[in-house]
Amino acid sequence: MGTRPAEWRDAAMDAEHFDVLFRRHYAALLRLGVVMLGSREAAEDAVQDAFVALHRHWSSLDDPEAAEAYLRSAVLNRCRSWVRRQVTQRTPRPLMLVHEHQESPEDTMVGRDEVGSVVALMRTLARRQREVLACRYVLELSVAETGRLLQISEGSVKAHTHRGLQALQQRIEMS
Numbered sequence: 001m002g003t004r005p006a007e008w009r010d011a012a013m014d015a016e017h018f019d020v021l022f023r024r025h026y027a028a029l030l031r032l033g034v035v036m037l038g039s040r041e042a043a044e045d046a047v048q049d050a051f052v053a054l055h056r057h058w059s060s061l062d063d064p065e066a067a068e069a070y071l072r073s074a075v076l077n078r079c080r081s082w083v084r085r086q087v088t089q090r091t092p093r094p095l096m097l098v099h100e101h102q103e104s105p106e107d108t109m110v111g112r113d114e115v116g117s118v119v120a121l122m123r124t125l126a127r128r129q130r131e132v133l134a135c136r137y138v139l140e141l142s143v144a145e146t147g148r149l150l151q152i153s154e155g156s157v158k159a160h161t162h163r164g165l166q167a168l169q170q171r172i173e174m175s
Contacts, residue, residue: 073149
């Protein structure tokens with residue numbers, strides 16, 4: 001019985017690393033997409049497209065540790081593109097919610113109403129405020145990580161966070 005060639009071992013390690021990356025980050029990236037797009041189906045497409053693109057270019061990836069940041073950027077860019085297409089087509093976007101664990105039917109309905117309201121209100125914020133709030137509170141990124149992802153300064157992240165939270169609070173009080 002012979003040993004496997006080195007490229008087979010590397011491919012197996014790459015596949016395992018990719019699988020772990022998918023299992024760890026898919027749900028958070030999906031939540032980000034839902035907040036950005038208001039549609040679970042569109043968010044699933046954006047996240048899946050990002051993973052497919054990463055898989056396609058995995059062998060040319062210089063630093064596998066950069067894969068997570070690449071995925072977040074890719075999902076955000078796909079969300080932006082989707083929104084631009086929707087604006088030009090003027091297609092209404094239904095709001096869908098992401099739930100990671102099972103709840104009772106009563107809790108699910110209350111949770112969906114509350115989360116749906118917040119998602120709907122977030123969709124009314126300016127694009128940059130919505131992106132910053134999604135990164136900070138959905139992906140739980142630090143100010144520095146959010147700035148790097150969105151390619152803005154940490155001061156801008158803080159300003160957009162503050163303004164976005166104020167605007168969101170006003171909208172919640174009015175509803």
